[in-house]
Amino acid sequence: MENGYQEKVILVTGGSGLVGNGIKYAVENGEQRKGEKWIYATSKDGDLTDLESTRAMFAMFQPTHVIHLAAKVGGLFGNLKANLEFLRKNIIINDNVLRTAHENNVQHVVSCLSTCIFPDKTTYPINETMVHNGPPHDSNYGYSYAKRMIDIMNRGYNQEHGRNYTSVIPTNVFGPEDNFNLEEGHVLPGLIHKVYQAKKEGKPLTVWGTGKPLRQFIYSRDLGRLIVWVLREYKETEPIILSVGEEDETSIKEAAEKVAEAMDFKNGLIFDTTKSDGQYKKTADNAKLRRYLPDFKFTPIGEALKETCDWFVANYETARK
Amino acid sequence: MACTKKVILLTGGTGLVGQGIKSAAEQNPQPNEEFIFLSSKDADLTSREATKSIFEKHRPTHVIHLAAKVGGLYGNMRANLQFFRINMSINDNVLSVSQEYGVKKVVSCLSTCIFPDKTSYPIDETMIHNGAPHTSNYGYSYAKRMIDVLNKGYNQQHGTNYTAVVPTNVFGPHDNFNLEEGHVMPGLIHKVYKCKENNTPLTVWGTGSARRQFIYSLDLGRLFLWVLREYQETEPIILSVGEEDEISIKTAAELVAKGFDYEGEFVYDTTRSDGQYKKTASNSKLRKYLPEFKFTPIDEAIRATCQWFSEHYKKARI
Numbered sequence: 001m002e003n004g005y006q007e008k009v010i011l012v013t014g015g016s017g018l019v020g021n022g023i024k025y026a027v028e029n030g031e032q033r034k035g036e037k038w039i040y041a042t043s044k045d046g047d048l049t050d051l052e053s054t055r056a057m058f059a060m061f062q063p064t065h066v067i068h069l070a071a072k073v074g075g076l077f078g079n080l081k082a083n084l085e086f087l088r089k090n091i092i093i094n095d096n097v098l099r100t101a102h103e104n105n106v107q108h109v110v111s112c113l114s115t116c117i118f119p120d121k122t123t124y125p126i127n128e129t130m131v132h133n134g135p136p137h138d139s140n141y142g143y144s145y146a147k148r149m150i151d152i153m154n155r156g157y158n159q160e161h162g163r164n165y166t167s168v169i170p171t172n173v174f175g176p177e178d179n180f181n182l183e184e185g186h187v188l189p190g191l192i193h194k195v196y197q198a199k200k201e202g203k204p205l206t207v208w209g210t211g212k213p214l215r216q217f218i219y220s221r222d223l224g225r226l227i228v229w230v231l232r233e234y235k236e237t238e239p240i241i242l243s244v245g246e247e248d249e250t251s252i253k254e255a256a257e258k259v260a261e262a263m264d265f266k267n268g269l270i271f272d273t274t275k276s277d278g279q280y281k282k283t284a285d286n287a288k289l290r291r292y293l294p295d296f297k298f299t300p301i302g303e304a305l306k307e308t309c310d311w312f313v314a315n316y317e318t319a320r321k
Numbered sequence: 322m323a324c325t326k327k328v329i330l331l332t333g334g335t336g337l338v339g340q341g342i343k344s345a346a347e348q349n350p351q352p353n354e355e356f357i358f359l360s361s362k363d364a365d366l367t368s369r370e371a372t373k374s375i376f377e378k379h380r381p382t383h384v385i386h387l388a389a390k391v392g393g394l395y396g397n398m399r400a401n402l403q404f405f406r407i408n409m410s411i412n413d414n415v416l417s418v419s420q421e422y423g424v425k426k427v428v429s430c431l432s433t434c435i436f437p438d439k440t441s442y443p444i445d446e447t448m449i450h451n452g453a454p455h456t457s458n459y460g461y462s463y464a465k466r467m468i469d470v471l472n473k474g475y476n477q478q479h480g481t482n483y484t485a486v487v488p489t490n491v492f493g494p495h496d497n498f499n500l501e502e503g504h505v506m507p508g509l510i511h512k513v514y515k516c517k518e519n520n521t522p523l524t525v526w527g528t529g530s531a532r533r534q535f536i537y538s539l540d541l542g543r544l545f546l547w548v549l550r551e552y553q554e555t556e557p558i559i560l561s562v563g564e565e566d567e568i569s570i571k572t573a574a575e576l577v578a579k580g581f582d583y584e585g586e587f588v589y590d591t592t593r594s595d596g597q598y599k600k601t602a603s604n605s606k607l608r609k610y611l612p613e614f615k616f617t618p619i620d621e622a623i624r625a626t627c628q629w630f631s632e633h634y635k636k637a638r639i
Contacts, residue, residue, distance in 0.1 A: 082478065083474050083477065084474030084475060085478075088417070088474075091413070095406065095409070099406075132452070132453045134452065141473070142474055149409075149463065149467070152459065152460070153406075155401070156401050156405055159402070160402045160403075
């Protein structure tokens with residue numbers, strides 16, 4: 001049945017977001033292959049919390065492959081306020097996408113997890129075998145459990161129906177087309193937006209928390225290239241962590257300094273320690289990725305941040321904030 | 322406040338646990354409590370519309386949620402995806418519709434089989450999510466665990482008092498006595514009944530030395546009612562006899578034989594696995610709340626169940 005000219009239709013749910021655009025960039029800058037049609041679906045194309053709407057979307061696009069990115073997401077404070085909603089909405093979205101994919105005989109689905117769903121009490125570095133080894137951090141247990149259940153369903157579909165449904169676990173993603181909203185967004189887009197504002201107002205930058213927490217950041221365009229590789233080559237049910245190595249972990253303070261540098265900001269940094277830090281460390285092991293792709297080159301973080309900041313400044317009016 | 326009418330809806334009300342609650346409620350009725358025992362004939366709880374219809378019809382103030390897709394070891398192993406998806410659907414429908422209809426108290430039913438496979442003993446209520454469950458029934462286990470996560474979410478967001486109980490091995494009338502699908506006690510009861518009828522020796526699988534905590538469905542029923550009326554925590558509560566009342570499979574078989582006045586020979590098929598030697602669950606939280614609660618002596622409970630089985634053989638689930 002495998003025919004190089006048979007069209008592959010790859011449906012990317014949540015296609016207009018940060019990661020979706022990273023994939024789009026990668027596809028349009030070298031990753032696209034002959035006979036492939038890539039579709040970047042958005043919430044305008046269908047409501048994935050509704051089964052009939054999901055089915056209609058699949059009927060319209062007729063995908064042979066799915067990259068499932070759509071989710072209800074939010075930063076630390078968004079999650080803290082509404083764990084029940086994050087749990088229920090994401091469970092419904094994920095169940096609708098996987099069952100509809102299965103109904104449409106889609107053999108490959110790559111879903112997107114996150115390092116924030118790992119057990120809160122754990123040893124470091126964390127690896128792919130540890131996802132279910134204990135409760136997640138209390139701040140976002142709703143989102144975390146819903147994402148963990150993707151892995152459970154992947155196992156079920158693969159065991160019972162011989163599918164190749166799997167998932168990836170990126171660490172902190174950043175890049176163009178992110179959500180730069182200060183309440184809802186994550187730490188790097190938040191810093192970028194704040195520096196932009198502080199620069200305009202001639203004020204110093206206020207960073208929430210102590211600045212001490214450590215994170216591994218992955219540029220959305222690098223993540224895009226890796227997800228395309230996973231879709232084509234990765235055959236395991238168990239997830240795969242997609243990240244720079246432990247040696248490239250950055251503190252929030254350091255990240256703020258790099259953003260300031262990228263935006264030529266000179267008014268200084270203040271740390272608001274009344275705000276929560278979230279988890280101190282979430283070091284993820286990328287050994288599995290390195291076994292498969294020992295030569296993969298990540299974009300240096302200074303360069304990636306410069307591109308992202310330049311994009312934000314150029315697109316300030318239309319950026320999500 | 323004691324005179325406010327309570328309408329208590331029980332999903333899965335016709336099963337082993339539901340009927341245990343029914344007996345307990347009939348033994349100790351409260352004038353302001355009305356019980357409605359639902360079965361799958363009344364509503365398909367995998368459908369949100371059907372679930373809403375039944376809530377609309379009965380307007381419950383309280384819910385005891387027992388309905389689930391259940392099965393024995395082999396049923397689960399073959400169909401983990403189904404056990405996961407169907408139970409997730411049922412549980413989400415019951416809890417979300419309960420919240421929509423202003424139900425402030427829902428008591429759901431978990432199981433000790435959902436606990437982490439790799440664990441220390443005795444297990445207690447804080448340990449449920451501390452690792453992956455046994456692979457044979459991961460679908461059922463994760464779906465049940467998500468009840469606890471949903472309870473937390475509803476209580477935080479809506480100020481409800483949704484909670485769950487964790488019974489150990491339940492036995493009693495109205496059980497599933499099928500030898501393939503059922504659990505150890507009903508399995509022994511069914512076997513001894515047939516051995517007495519056919520005058521054959523009883524074959525017990527394993528060495529008989531494995532130890533388990535058994536809880537009589539009538540006692541579980543009485544405790545369920547206490548949880549419904551008094552227990553305010555979100556965290557689940559284990560409902561079980563203590564470690565001191567653990568009995569071996571050999572003792573259980575002997576008590577079942579007594580229950581039928583069966584005097585045949587016992588044969589231990591030691592080629593069969595014993596399963597885990599001990600799976601002790603701690604009942605100290607229960608004992609902190611109810612230090613004086615008296616469980617039915619096990620020989621009495623087994624004898625009563627054997628009697629029930631004899632009298633209802635034709636209608637029992639076998």
